[in-house]
Amino acid sequence: MKKLLAVGLLSLLFTPSLAFADTGHTAWMLTATALVLFMTIPGLSLFYAGLVRSKNVLSVLMQCFALTCLMSILWFAVGYTIAFGSDGVEQGKWIGDFGNIFFASITMDSMNGDIPASLFAIFQMTFAVITPALIVGGFAERMKFSTMLAFCSAFMLLVYAPVCHWVWGGGWLGSMGVQDFAGGAVVHITAAVAALVAAVVMGPRKGFGSKPMPPHNLTMTVCGAGMLWVGWFGFNAGSAVAADNSAAMAMLVTHISAAAGSLAWMTMEWIRHGKPSVLGIVTGMVAGLGTITPASGSVGPAGALVIGISAGVVCYYATIFIKQKLKIDDSLDVFPVHGVGGILGLMLAGVFCSPALGVFSGNGFSDGISSISGQLFVQGVGVVSTFVYTAVVSYILLKVLDKLMGLRVSEEDENTGLDLVLHDERGYDL
Secondary structure (H helix, E strand, O other): OHHHHHHHHHHHHOOHHHOOOOHHHHHHHHHHHHHHHHHHHHHHHHHHHHHOOHHHHHHHHHHHHHHHHHHHHHHHHHHHHHHHOOOOOOOOOOOOOOOOHHHOOOOOOOEEOOEEHHHHHHHHHHHHHHHHHHHHHHHOOOEOHHHHHHHHHHHHHHHHHHHHHHHHOOOHHHHHOOOOOOOHHHHHHHHHHHHHHHHHHHOOOOOOOOOOOOOOOHHHHHHHHHHHHHHHHHHHHHHHOOOOHHHHHHHHHHHHHHHHHHHHHHHHHHHHHOOOOHHHHHHHHHHHHHHHHHHOOOOOHHHHHHHHHHHHHHHHHHHHHHHHHOOOOOOOOHHHHHHHHHHHHHHHHHHHOOOOOHHHOOOOOOOOOOOHHHHHHHHHHHHHHHHHHHHHHHHHHHHHHHHHOOOEOOHHHHHHOHHHHHHOOOOOOO
């Protein structure tokens, strides 16, 4: 009897299908997943909707909501396997294997490290949802809804998923040692470059530069900004994929950078215009959050303070340069905030990860790299390759879709507003 009991216990221990998840890590990752989805709906949706004119408020809300639904299905069907392939299978440099189409190898008992494989898949799904939604800010108030769905779908499968594999799925950038803890390149650069290319290819909104286009509801924007700030803890701290010291430090540095970015942007506006603005302080917060994202797993609190201040100042001037100097109508400042912030954060991660910077020291260089210059070179390769690849693919996609479907609504429809023209509804009926 004792022998049978011993054999039974051994069989339980060594049966892979009966592997048990770490309940602490699993509970945190369930929470983080909900927080990241909360960033898109309602966080980003309200943030963007308040920034456009009242005749286009529903169009932005609709775009973010529809993208949440569509990107989720595409990620389930094929996006996840392009990015991460099958667990336990050696992946290529460029894309993952196709053994996880429709989550084919994910079962109730499948594990990814200490958490269920299904949980890892949906956590990554929320990243695949918010990245295309960020692009909406670049072409807000002028792109056709059908074209928007087609472009963002192609972007997710041809840009986001491959770059995700390069960095996080066993691809060539991750193998080089690029430090991108939560998505400076994977999320912010890809979305921002696509938004910039779309703004250039489509051209500006009617009246851009000649008449004011102020946000119609800053109260809505501030509410969305607060939701983004809270949700970003899931974004960055959740990228530790564990309830551990790394997640705690990522949460701490994320908060410090957001606060510093807000105050820095507010101060720049105060100096330049004589008054601090609500729009400025919430935009500075987003800049601080986006900039700390790639560095949140490799820097300490003092480094995060410098990164946040740098984000507020650099992204502030980048916004002025893009809109006033280059005359590019990136409607909701996606590139100067997310793109410039993502680039800045990736490069500063290469500096503040150094273990020799005293109070500014981080967690050390990537494996095989022993100096700031070496890490900066690798970070630079990640920035340039992601930027160029995204720009080329986005440009081709936009040109093809312009021929097939047309990119933007007519001038008359733009004057009327996308809410009525595309959805036959009004945001406000007073």
